[in-house]
Amino acid sequence: MHQIKLDKAGKKATIDLNAFFYPLHVLQQSAASFSKIAKVSVKQEKDRAMVEITPKGKEKAFDTALHYCNYSLALKREFGEHA
Numbered sequence: 001m002h003q004i005k006l007d008k009a010g011k012k013a014t015i016d017l018n019a020f021f022y023p024l025h026v027l028q029q030s031a032a033s034f035s036k037i038a039k040v041s042v043k044q045e046k047d048r049a050m051v052e053i054t055p056k057g058k059e060k061a062f063d064t065a066l067h068y069c070n071y072s073l074a075l076k077r078e079f080g081e082h083a
Contacts (some may be wrong), residue, residue: 003066013065015051022049022072023081030072038064 003016017027024044031040031051037059055064081082 003013004062006061011061012054013061015026015053015065015069017045017049017051017069019044022060023076024049026076026079026081027051030068030075033075034068035062038068041067061062 005014005016006012011080024042027042027049030044034040034053036056037051038056039054043050051065051066051068053061053065055061
């Protein structure tokens with residue numbers, strides 16, 4: 001399960017993910033794929049992965065964060081990884 005928090009202005013989303021279910025290499029690959037539409041920072045903190053997303057265009061940060069999570073799950077499946 002993931003939790004998405006927005007900053008006060010709603011311009012940046014922070015996603016708190018389970019690092020076991022969302023491997024770091026998958027999140028980093030997703031971040032690279034999103035680089036044209038958003039600034040994405042991925043950090044691992046023990047058993048959690050923290051992802052910060054700031055859209056570059058007019059899309060809402062929350063929507064971009066949801067798309068990022070869905071893309072990461074699809075990429076994980078494409079890599080043949082299951083948890």
